[in-house]
Amino acid sequence: MDEPVLCRRIPTPPWGDVADRHIVTIDEYIKTGGYAALEQALSMDPADVISVVRDSELRGRGGAGFPCGVKWGFLPDPDGGQRYLAVNCDEAEPGTFKDRLLIDYDPHLVLEGIAIACWACRLDTAYFFIRGEYRSQAGVVEAAIQEAYDHGIFGPQGLLKGKVDLKVDCFLHRSAGAYICGEETGLIEAIEGKRAWPRVKPPFPAVEGIFRRPTIVNNVETLAAVPDIVTRGADWYKTMGCASSIGKPGSYGSKLMGVSGHVTRPGVYECDLGISVRDLVEQYCGGMRGGKAYKACIPGGVSMGVLGPDQYEAELDFDIGARYDLMGLGTACPIICDEDTDMVSVARNIARFFRNESCGQCTPCREGSEWLYQLLRRIEVGDGRSRDLDMTLEIAGSMGVIPGTTICGLADGNNWAVRTIVNKFRDEFEARVKPSIVPVTVGATK
Numbered sequence: 001m002d003e004p005v006l007c008r009r010i011p012t013p014p015w016g017d018v019a020d021r022h023i024v025t026i027d028e029y030i031k032t033g034g035y036a037a038l039e040q041a042l043s044m045d046p047a048d049v050i051s052v053v054r055d056s057e058l059r060g061r062g063g064a065g066f067p068c069g070v071k072w073g074f075l076p077d078p079d080g081g082q083r084y085l086a087v088n089c090d091e092a093e094p095g096t097f098k099d100r101l102l103i104d105y106d107p108h109l110v111l112e113g114i115a116i117a118c119w120a121c122r123l124d125t126a127y128f129f130i131r132g133e134y135r136s137q138a139g140v141v142e143a144a145i146q147e148a149y150d151h152g153i154f155g156p157q158g159l160l161k162g163k164v165d166l167k168v169d170c171f172l173h174r175s176a177g178a179y180i181c182g183e184e185t186g187l188i189e190a191i192e193g194k195r196a197w198p199r200v201k202p203p204f205p206a207v208e209g210i211f212r213r214p215t216i217v218n219n220v221e222t223l224a225a226v227p228d229i230v231t232r233g234a235d236w237y238k239t240m241g242c243a244s245s246i247g248k249p250g251s252y253g254s255k256l257m258g259v260s261g262h263v264t265r266p267g268v269y270e271c272d273l274g275i276s277v278r279d280l281v282e283q284y285c286g287g288m289r290g291g292k293a294y295k296a297c298i299p300g301g302v303s304m305g306v307l308g309p310d311q312y313e314a315e316l317d318f319d320i321g322a323r324y325d326l327m328g329l330g331t332a333c334p335i336i337c338d339e340d341t342d343m344v345s346v347a348r349n350i351a352r353f354f355r356n357e358s359c360g361q362c363t364p365c366r367e368g369s370e371w372l373y374q375l376l377r378r379i380e381v382g383d384g385r386s387r388d389l390d391m392t393l394e395i396a397g398s399m400g401v402i403p404g405t406t407i408c409g410l411a412d413g414n415n416w417a418v419r420t421i422v423n424k425f426r427d428e429f430e431a432r433v434k435p436s437i438v439p440v441t442v443g444a445t446k
């Protein structure tokens with residue numbers, strides 16, 4: 001892999017301490033070229049803005065990697081009724097803390113992306129849906145939204161002081177604080193004031209979303225990429241990242257990678273997509289903590305599965321799933337594990353998370369997540385039998401949208417996390433279980 005074009009560390013404050021951060025104000029943002037992209041977008045036909053984003057092959061940064069311009073193109077034509085943008089800043093995926101950094105330091109970059117998306121897609125109402133625990137960040141976003149209203153970016157006069165007649169309102173909506181609130185249809189239910197129970201799809205949100213009206217759901221980081229794509233163009237964007245070895249779309253642009261675990265300098269790094277785990281750890285994170293050896297990497301939130309000891313060279317791009325037996329790249333926020341990590345405990349801990357976060361609507365997820373947790377706990381404490389390993393794989397493999405048994409992808413996350421850890425670290429699990437008791441029929445002869 002070539003030397004990355006771009007990789008810089010975003011200063012990460014110690015957990016919970018954001019007192020010394022510098023939040024870019026709207027005046028500072030405008031002074032350094034902020035909202036010029038919105039101005040440019042508003043001078044273009046909305047369909048042309050969608051074309052630029054589609055040509056850039058920008059893929060969603062929320063976990064699924066769906067091409068942003070293609071999603072925008074799914075909207076039906078305006079019919080005079082309301083149309084919504086849901087900005088996904090729920091960020092409850094374990095190990096993921098990249099969106100928080102964007103709104104902590106540069107909230108207007110995201111707001112500019114929101115305004116451009118609203119123009120391109122002819123959306124009149126944006127809900128900024130923020131994780132419940134992000135109390136301080138909610139204050140930052142609220143203040144930035146107010147600044148944007150005061151400068152005529154949002155409000156009744158039309159976008160950017162009435163430059164066009166599309167009036168956009170932007171509201172902050174604080175999440176109740178559950179992982180499932182980040183799933184796009186759970187999020188829509190939550191915005192409607194209901195329990196965040198995911199909906200059966202189709203219909204997809206672009207056709208029937210908030211209050212059953214057309215809705216685009218985009219991640220904060222996806223929207224933050226849009227202003228630069230508009231001003232610098234799709235070709236510029238594609239100078240970063242890499243093409244796909246499988247087919248279109250590629251893995252273009254930079255990506256915020258929040259690295260945690262056993263590295264010397266954890267933090268959020270902005271890197272070209274395609275950087276290898278080894279380069280990220282050794283060139284940017286100061287290497288493995290305490291000089292220990294690398295053992296495993298959970299590359300994109302726990303839902304995607306795990307890379308094994310022989311997969312340190314894995315490139316962090318959207319093809320990673322097909323190449324290394326993972327569900328996908330996910331949020332590209334790697335958790336790095338060193339040689340001392342007990343992978344049985346890791347699997348049990350992750351299974352506990354999914355057990356606690358299942359919304360309970362689908363039986364395979366509600367019951368299966370409890371079974372998985374109990375089996376892995378039994379193995380961890382040394383009470384497991386070898387047949388428990390196969391049972392674990394069978395239960396995990398039967399849960400999710402991909403096997404067709406659940407409404408949403410939370411169960412697939414549980415499935416991939418548990419299966420890949422057991423498969424890639426099978427020896428560790430085998431060493432912990434007792435042989436299964438083979439039933440013997442008394443008096444049986446051969």
Ligand SMILES: Cc1cc2nc3c(=O)[nH]c(=O)nc-3n(C[C@H](O)[C@H](O)[C@H](O)COP(=O)(O)O)c2cc1C
Nearest residue numbers: 060061062088090091092182183184218219222409
């Ligand atoms: C259980 C679950 C939790 C999710 N949590 C988030 C989240 O916190 N933030 C996010 O942007 N996407 C999350 N997603 C993905 C969203 O459903 C959706 O794909 C995404 O917000 C679309 O935006 P994008 O195309 O810009 O990535 C989650 C998905 C699932 C299945």
Ligand code: SF4
Nearest residue numbers: 359360361362365408
């Ligand atoms: S898969 Fe799990 S979290 Fe998703 S809707 Fe079904 S029960 Fe709820």
